[in-house]
Amino acid sequence: MHGLSLFPLVALLLGAAAALPAEDDLAAKSHRAKELMASGRYADAVPVYRELVKAVPNNPGLLANLGMALHLSGQDRDAVAPLEAALRLDPQSLPAALFLGASNLRLGRAAAAVAPLQKVVRLQPENAQARSLLAEALVSLERYTAAEPHLRRLAESAPTNPAAWFNLGKAYEELASRTFADLLQHDPESPYALALAADARRGRGQRSAAFRLYRQAIERGPSLRGLHAAVAGIYRAAGHADWAAVEEEKERRLPAPDCAREALACVFAAGKYRGVLTTAGASTDPARVYWRVRAYNELAAQSLGRLAALPPSVHSHEWAAEIARNERRYAEAAEEWRRALALAPGDPRLMTELAVTLRMNQDLAGAQAVLQDLLRAYPDAPQANYLMGDVLLAQDHAEQAIPYLEKALRGAPGQLQAEAALGRAYALAGRSAEALAHLERALPADEDGSLRLQLARAYQAAGQADKAQAALADYEAFRKAAAAESESTEAAITPPDGVVR
Template sequence: MAQDLGLLARASLAAAIAGCFMTPALATPEKAASYYEDALRRFEKDDMPAAVIQLKNAIQQDQKMLAAHLLLGKALLKDGDLKGAEAAFEEALKQGVNRGEVAIPLGQVFMALGRPDAVIDRIQPSGLSPALQVDILTLRGNAYLESGKNSLATQNFDQARSIDPRSATPLIAEVSMLLGMGRIDQAREKANRAVELAPNNAFAWNAKASVLHASLDAAGAMAAYDKALALTPKHVDARIARAALLIDLKREAEARKDLDYLLEQAPDEPRAAYLRAVLAGQKGDTVAVNDALKEVTRTIDAVPPAWLARREQLLMAGALAHYGLANHQKAREYLDAVIARNPGNNGAKKLLASIYVDAKDYARAQTLLESLQRALPDDPQVMYLLGSVNLAQRRYSQASELLEKAAARTGSPEINRSLGFSQLSMGKAEQGQASLERAFAANPADAQAGMALATLYIRLGKPDKALKTAEGMVKRDPANLTALNFLGALKGASGDKNGARAVYGEVLAKDPDFTPSVLNLARLDMADKRFDEARRRLDAVLRKRSDDAQVLFEYGQLEQRAGRPEEAIRYLAKAGNVQRTDPAPSLALIDLHLNLRQSDQALAVAKQLSGKFPTSLPAQLALARSFLASGDAINARSTLGGATRLAEFDAKAQAAIARLQLAANNPDGASYSVYKALQGNPEDVSALALAVQVEARRGDAAKADAALKTLLAKHPNALETLRVTADLAMSRGQYAAAIAGYRKLLSREENTGNALALVQAHIAAGEAAKATSVLEGWVKGHPKDKLASKALAEAQFRAGQLAAARQTYQSVVKESPDDALALNNYANLLQQMNDPAAQEMAERAVKLSPNSAIYADTLGWILVGKGQIEPGLRYLREARLRSPESAEIRFHLAYALSKVGRKEEAKEELSAALRDSGRLANNVPLAQLRKELGL
């Protein structure tokens, strides 16, 4: 209690001290910068408490100061406040600090908090520098070790060593793994190599000490532990191990010194508490032993009643009862227990398979049903269920075969209906129509078959037959509001909006709460842009059922169409939370976040959705797109590999996956998807065109030419053929052919994309004037094409036509005053022309997009160029933290730091910039700075 009061007093004192600096009414970026620089000096002197206070003061002055958020996390981590550090790092990421700056310290926090899964899930190496990738792969390897996944740990360590064979970091981590596996000789080899590579690394010496300790070389181990602690006195692992060794050697007084040190430096360390218990036990102090062990132990006992597991009949009865009540999760628990007790209970297996199918858990359903098929080869229910699984997974040929056999044995209308769906999916419209007609004729009350049949008639251009089918369903069962609502939908689909409204009105006259008709009327309102009327309809439903997922989903779509994205996000998020069977609301939410360039939010939703719907192809594709938007190509590729298996031979789906694989820089994965698409449909023009693109990306010219030859033979005049032919010429530097191809494509299909492709070909051919001419002609004919106007301004800028570019940018900015990119580029042009208005344009860009590193760099550099070093430094620090891979930004920051006398920091930044000198223009200021800093 006394200790708690002491902590409370210190916390109150810290709050009081921090409060002394709180002047929110007078908060300024200049004060924030002053606090930050003072905190940085204190951090460098290892005065973490004072650094934390000053950093909090800096953040209070400027909530958006990225450097302060990042340094606060590091200071809190060094001070042992793990939760505080995590919060600070998360806020740094939220504010826009590049993930490469946060990855290692945040990963260290996760590991210290015992959350290796968070490291595996969130700390990714893709897109980062080689040195950082080595550290992250090693960290991930350690996380896999803690999760008991040694093979994955080894893969990460191997990958880290392949990137930098001279790094000791992965070797040190491997020592721990090898010792755990009892492979001491290999561990010794790794430890010795680590010490050789990094003789002043305490972790390397601790690894060597651990090997010697395990080899029973007490003297050698003690010497190595001493060396590690001499290098890093706060090395907790080494000190604990040395204390344990001292206890084994009966040197209790020395061990107690180490444990007392740990009690002060790491009071919550459970291993130290255990060793204190050992020492107390040696003294016979049972009270102290118990107190120490209570610090270590945490126990939970949650074992199900053993007697129920031995009563199969009761378990089966419980499963059937819960299944009947639609409590499928509890039914599954009982069925699992039944099958565990009696693997031969086929009834339990079929019921469990049905539950898996209902839950769309097709992987488990298929495994179980295939085992049932071997045991019961002629069981029509098993055939039907297995056929349904194949149908859901787009394996239409296998589905049809199974469903045909099941239908032949039972003639079930339900099976014929599923057979019809399978045949339609294979493109066999006549057979599918015949199966659905048989199903509907055998059971005219089967609304699902009737609706499917009517929908098919619409697709086949037979609206009269569709309406007749629907009208027959309504006449047969006038009380069936679902059928009546479907009739309204058919009228709407055929263009009869007034007829559709009349039918929906008839439905609601019978049942004012019939939601599908309310939604259909709201959709008609939306189509007519009568948004307020649509809101009134949906509000009326939500007043009665606030958690109706479908209504919330429609509301989200309504607000999106009405141009209110924040409201759309709110409704779609709520719809996704309450929806248990359909991923559509969350898919729409992911798309909206991506459209708004909110990649982190999109990824968070996509991960949750993927876990919720692991066998949903749209969910997996949404996850892959979100990974790509977040710059995580590695996880995107992995996700797409799983999606390829789900898509099977669906040509359109595989083509979509192939495009995403190309975006993830995985042409081999794209190739696999393309050829699966062509197995499903050898004539698919999109897949054939993609085959050309994929082989070109793989660098196989012969295969690309062969694929193009096939495409030309099958679809010589298709737009896809023209486009991919020009793209291939462009990729090979055959600019004349590319220009001719894009020009022909533009004559066939006039759009901005094709015009810009032609422009890029001219630019690549060194024909800047022709590129500008094309754009001028296009803009003249399409004066409202903002994208083309911006491209024209940029082309004029590149061609040195500064006055013309200025005039074009003026028009662009006047037409689109909120276009941050145009404002930023205009600012760059004005800076080159020494126009003082450059600062105003850059400030407007930053205000519109405060999280952009490029815009912050432009403004910071303009300010530095005007002699306003301190204000400019603030923006340049922010830009560098958002985009540390940019050599130009780091040069700009180094230049500003040098101007304020922070030579060592400037040297560090310029060294990093020069490592990527290929992207850094060698100009006079750069040369002068290199000379000044001695680089």
């Protein structure tokens, strides 16, 4: 999320400062400081306000103005103390509360930013800047339920702002994901969990896995609507229109929901998705959780649909890029990231996403070029350093990859992907003893057994034959289990019951 600029508020908030004693020198300094602030020369205003604060101690207006000047000139660490002092002297000081929240947020102290920003929003409900910053703080704390009403109000009050709809849609997606994760943890074999898991697999293009999960959901919940229709969709995509017709007929035969007993299904069918959330509440009943997830997904789709209806923007291209990447259309995704960057040149997050997408598309040279530009501007960025090391490693340049991967782990210790890549790089560079610790730490991220095999080889090269043998046995067991799971997951798409191929 990106908070709105506070610059337009400066002149208004400066006018709220406490009055000074009528001394010519102080009045002149106060006038000079206001002129500097109004002209955007915030750093030049700081020493003037320091002199005024020294001359007139415990003046909450001057302390707030000093904090504002410090924040707006990028000196957030120094801004916090005068802003906190201003609030102690005048708890109702909205400028102090607003800029204290903004400074804490910029310093990465989201938890400390929430209370002062909540105060501003409570006293000034129409203050979009404060509400945007509060929503940003809550999202960074992963408090999506608390952030949602603020994001929704921002979108409704600025319906042509693409960022507002994008942020709201992403919050709904996160709420759906987390609610679904809770259902999987508490009741993974319920028809509701299986149906949602099938929806997720189908959305990622994994039709065989989705088919298997839909079949299991139908066995456990034969009256759950929409499952036969989903299976019919898979059949049609696979070229079996006759099989699809059978499933569509089964869907038609299901009775309409009894709204006295299935209120959530009826509210959902009426398109009242916020009503679903209100009715379902925080219940852990699988059926209620199921409808909450579906409601969040529909609200996300509505929000992102509003985004799509607006003129092209950074956010609309980002959304399109994420969809294409999730569907493994990497070339299209990369083009969307480039379009976003054309509207926001040099944005490090967008550059990182472009590099990731190019890497996924095996365009190693393209990814390397983007990362070189990114690292020139942000040489210590942990993710960019990891990605550069990974790209070099994929081109068999292990020695060149090592410094980038080492820097990535210094900047963000514990990254399992970086640990794995550095372990591989050391091993390929003939530094097996150094590789061992990194490969061992990275094992929880081993998805295909390759890390286990690399670890066995590193043990062997380091002269630890017993550990090499144990690691190799672990690799074989892992590979067999993964193969069995894959075979089960990717079961063939079979015809409906009673239909012969």
